Amino acid sequence: MKKRMLAVLFAAVLVCGVAGCGSKTEEPQTEEQNVEETVELDGETQETADQMQAELQGYATDLTAVDAAAAGLYTIENGAVVGGQENWDAFAAGKADTVIVCQFSKNGGAMLDYVKHLADGSYLVVTDITRDGYEYSKKEDYTTKVFECLTVLEGFSLEEGSAEHTVCVLSNEAELDANTFRTYWNEMSMDAHQVYPLFII
Known part of the structure; x- marks a missing residue:
């Protein structure tokens, strides 16, 4: 059971992904991964989130790991980092305020998390699941979250x-x-x- 939970979580958020089909009719089980997806932001932070979402929308709908890595995204595929390590290191060290994490589902769909370190020390995250190869009945294509x-x-x-x-x-x-x-x-x-x-x- 724990192995299944691990696989599900990896699939939804991260490395291992989920099995899918071309018709996109099966919805992955992601209940344990979901966080509060509706947050109230002040005007400036909302504007920042909107800009982040617009930037995410600029990436190709068929984004590949090669293209993501070439664009400088911190790219994780099949359980390994394949690009953008220097950008993650800069973000983690506080030398950069933003980083985009790109991970792939088992069927090759890209999932993007755009993370920005705000002036108050918190982290604003805009998540884009429009390329992951699934249609969701209860999830938004873009979600915004803030963490301390x-x-x-x-x-x-x-x-x-x-x-x-x-x-x-x-x-x-x-x-x-x-x-x-x-x-x-x-x-x-x-x-x-x-x-x-x-x-x-």
Whole structure:
């Protein structure tokens, strides 16, 4: 069950993706990944989010990993970083205010998270799932979220002896650690705790 949960989460947000078909009739199960998708922003932040969304809309509908990496996006495909590492490093070190994370579903559809570090220290994230190869009955193509903290967990595993991953997590918990995140993940309570795994590699 935990392996299935891991696969589902990877599929929805991150690396491993979900199986799909050309007709786009099957909707992936992403309940445990969803966070509050309707946020009230002040005028300036909303304008920034709108600009970020417009930039995301400028990428090709058939965006490939090669093209994403060439454009400088932090690109993750098949569980590995294939481009844009320098841009992620600059963002993580506070030398750049923005980064776009591009990940691919199992059927090759690109999923984009545009992250901006705001002046107040919080993180504004605009997510674009228009290219992931699925049609959703209850999700918007673009969602906006704001989080207080960004945490990178090195060597994260679901349980002792299982595969280890590097996990980048956005949350509102300054003291979020691997044990707490593991609990949220295993309880499928990330939605309730406003925790968003930005990427897992």
